[in-house]
Amino acid sequence: MLEKPKIIHLVLDVLKPHQPPLPEFASFVGELPGLTRVDISVVEMDEKTESLRIIVDGSSIDFEELKAHMARQGAVIHSVDKVIVE
Template sequence: MGGLRRLVLDVLKSHEPSSVFFAIKLSQLENVEGVNITLSEIDQETESVKITIVGTDMDYEVIRNVIEGLGGVVHSIDEVVAGKKIVEAVKTEQD
């Protein structure tokens, strides 16, 4: 089975709901096997978080809709992995 295997999203969210709640809601989606949320930046009203989601044949639109439904905004898609297996990025001389 192919499809989306991993997404890394830069998301802006308010302090509530918590990152724990976000992670639980996202982990309950069909084909999602795991969710990692890392705090990047925090201010008085919002948090910037990096959300890594791993699964098989995931649906980005469903994921984005859940994030937006919880009051978050996807600022950028920082990594996309698709296909039959996860291919890790490799450092090259130019890096």
């Protein structure tokens, strides 16, 4: 790897308020440059929040930007469970 290694895959635990609904939130996340696919599954529903498992693929994912982008919708990255770098 002579070039700077790039994050191509992330698995995240995310906590998000019920609003916006999942399809809208997924579309919003997908607007971030460098992402090619966003796969969101609901893990648990609580009264005010939902726990999501988000798998993000891309050619080059900027983690800090992704974090800030999600925060605009009130979603918090609770943990990073997997990172693949190439």
